[in-house]
Amino acid sequence: MSPAYRAVKGTRDLLPPESEKYAAVESIARQVFGGYGYGEIRTPILESTELFSRSVGETTDIVHKEMYTFLDRKGRSLTLRPENTAGVVRAALERGIDRMPRPLRLWYAGEQFRYERPQKGRYREFRQIGAEMIGVPGSASDAEVLVMLFDFLQRLGFIDLSVTLNCVPGGAGREAFADALRSHVRPRARRLGEDDRRRVEENPLRLFDSKDPETKAVLEGAPTTVEFLDPEAASHYAEVKEFLRESGIPFTESPALVRGLDYYTVTVFEVVSKSLGAQNAILGGGRYDNLFADLGGPPLPAVGFAIGEDRLVEVLPGDPREPRELWYVLPGSPEDFPYAMAVARALRSGHAGAVVETDLSGRGFAKGFTRASAILAGDADYPFRVSEVRVVSVGSQERAEQTVKIKTLSARREEAVPLAALTRRSRT
RNA sequence: GUGGGUGUAGCUCAGCCGGUUAGAGCGCCAGACUGUGGAUCUGGAUGUCGAGGGUUCGAAUCCCUCCACUCACCCCA
Numbered sequence: 001m002s003p004a005y006r007a008v009k010g011t012r013d014l015l016p017p018e019s020e021k022y023a024a025v026e027s028i029a030r031q032v033f034g035g036y037g038y039g040e041i042r043t044p045i046l047e048s049t050e051l052f053s054r055s056v057g058e059t060t061d062i063v064h065k066e067m068y069t070f071l072d073r074k075g076r077s078l079t080l081r082p083e084n085t086a087g088v089v090r091a092a093l094e095r096g097i098d099r100m101p102r103p104l105r106l107w108y109a110g111e112q113f114r115y116e117r118p119q120k121g122r123y124r125e126f127r128q129i130g131a132e133m134i135g136v137p138g139s140a141s142d143a144e145v146l147v148m149l150f151d152f153l154q155r156l157g158f159i160d161l162s163v164t165l166n167c168v169p170g171g172a173g174r175e176a177f178a179d180a181l182r183s184h185v186r187p188r189a190r191r192l193g194e195d196d197r198r199r200v201e202e203n204p205l206r207l208f209d210s211k212d213p214e215t216k217a218v219l220e221g222a223p224t225t226v227e228f229l230d231p232e233a234a235s236h237y238a239e240v241k242e243f244l245r246e247s248g249i250p251f252t253e254s255p256a257l258v259r260g261l262d263y264y265t266v267t268v269f270e271v272v273s274k275s276l277g278a279q280n281a282i283l284g285g286g287r288y289d290n291l292f293a294d295l296g297g298p299p300l301p302a303v304g305f306a307i308g309e310d311r312l313v314e315v316l317p318g319d320p321r322e323p324r325e326l327w328y329v330l331p332g333s334p335e336d337f338p339y340a341m342a343v344a345r346a347l348r349s350g351h352a353g354a355v356v357e358t359d360l361s362g363r364g365f366a367k368g369f370t371r372a373s374a375i376l377a378g379d380a381d382y383p384f385r386v387s388e389v390r391v392v393s394v395g396s397q398e399r400a401e402q403t404v405k406i407k408t409l410s411a412r413r414e415e416a417v418p419l420a421a422l423t424r425r426s427r428t
Numbered sequence: 429g430u431g432g433g434u435g436u437a438g439c440u441c442a443g444c445c446g447g448u449u450a451g452a453g454c455g456c457c458a459g460a461c462u463g464u465g466g467a468u469c470u471g472g473a474u475g476u477c478g479a480g481g482g483u484u485c486g487a488a489u490c491c492c493u494c495c496a497c498u499c500a501c502c503c504c505a
Contacts, residue, residue: 006496009496009497060503060504061502061503061504062503062504065429065502065503066503066504082504083504083505112505114503114504114505116502116503116504117429117430117500117501117502118497118498119498119499119500119501120498120499120500121505122503122504122505123505126505127505128505130505195501195502206503209503209504211501259504260503260504261504270505277499277500278499278500278501279503279504279505281504281505282505283505284504284505306505307505308504308505309505310505311505312505330464332463333463363457364462364463365463365464366461366463366464366465367457367458368464368465369464369465370464370465370466371465372464372465373465373466374465374466376465376466377466381455391464391465393463393464395463396463397463405463405464407464407465409465412465414464
């Protein structure tokens with residue numbers, strides 16, 4: 001109950017069957033994203049601290065108070081990555097993106113770290129699955145990214161999710177918008193709570209995230225981000241919406257959607273789920289046309305998203321694991337173990353993709369069948385989703401005859417099969 | 429960083445106005461059934477009652493401190 005060592009706060013162990021669901025989600029991401037020409041990128045978990053303060057934004061909470069930062073033995077400041085886009089951009093620059101084919105399409109899946117108080121759907125170590133399309137300025141790239149995202153969510157069984165969309169001005173327009181927002185709010189600042197009053201000066205865009213009804217009332221009639229887009233960005237944003245309508249991607253616009261990372265320009269979007277409690281965003285993304293230049297590279301346009309894998313798995317409408325057939329090799333007694341293992345190896349070579357598990361508990365036939373039946377019925381702790389169980393009985397009699405008895409549990413039918421036939425796919 | 433809730437068996441929890449050897453369900457193991465099924469019945473194992481201190485003849489129960497987990501705020505995936 002109180003072990004000597006426990007997982008560090010905000011981190012957790014993923015065991016079967018949970019871990020198998022994560023693997024299945026990642027495998028579906030690989031299939032869907034790969035189908036759009038995205039290859040996987042794996043970047044280091046550790047980066048120099050400055051990469052994040054430059055990209056994510058000096059004033060954001062992530063950089064301000066949520067990073068796992070430490071000095072290494074040579075006194076360099078390193079940080080456990082709080083998000084993955086900065087690392088992808090850094091890698092692209094470092095590996096000479098100007099000599100790579102464009103657009104460069106990359107996806108990733110991996111652990112991220114933020115030092116926050118854990119709560120439902122929020123952990124200090126969490127996983128994100130994301131994708132970045134680099135090098136295409138046009139609205140078609142925003143649209144393709146969103147269409148791909150939707151394909152992915154549909155493959156996972158989500159049917160009525162809707163994307164929330166907005167635009168954020170980059171560069172000078174962003175400052176102009178912040179000023180206009182301050183001017184609107186300041187006369188009414190008395191009505192705001194302490195936190196929100198502080199935000200007016202420090203980071204007024206954050207006011208839109210406030211859950212305080214008073215704050216929401218104050219924001220009625222406030223200036224909107226669209227008004228501060230330059231003409232080019234405005235038509236880009238209009239084109240994205242047109243693309244989405246033509247692709248049949250359901251979306252709603254919300255002027256209150258302002259993403260927390262500083263590097264977004266023009267398009268921003270997110271998807272929320274009702275069943276997640278307070279931490280309800282399952283993914284977010286947008287266009288970041290200035291980030292490459294901000295990090296000292298050429299001015300490359302890019303667009304991407306990040307999905308909170310832990311939150312995604314939590315609200316999955318179905319089971320992402322492919323159902324598998326289980327061949328349950330059941331020895332009558334420990335004397336049959338060597339023969340049972342030979343049988344199991346033969347089965348594995350003849351039935352790729354199936355689970356071939358040998359019961360080494362020595363519990364005997366009656367108990368073994370009970371266990372096999374429980375797995376077929378959906379034993380909650382079994383790692384895999386099982387579509388059918390075939391109990392392969394191997395006792396002294398079978399050993400002597402060099403045969404096995406195969407019983408298909410759902411059909412309650414059993415037949416004797418010679419050992420030599422197991423390496424070939426047998427009929428069901 | 430701030431506030432609330434909860435810590436008792438592998439899991440879910442009861443017991444908490446102090447009173448003998450600390451309980452239930454589920455799960456696990458064994459038997460009924462020495463070679464064939466999710467059932468049933470019988471039996472069994474498993475606990476530093478989160479930790480430390482205090483009050484008391486006596487503490488899972490009352491008090492204090494600490495720790496952990498959890499939900500919410502802040503913020504985000």
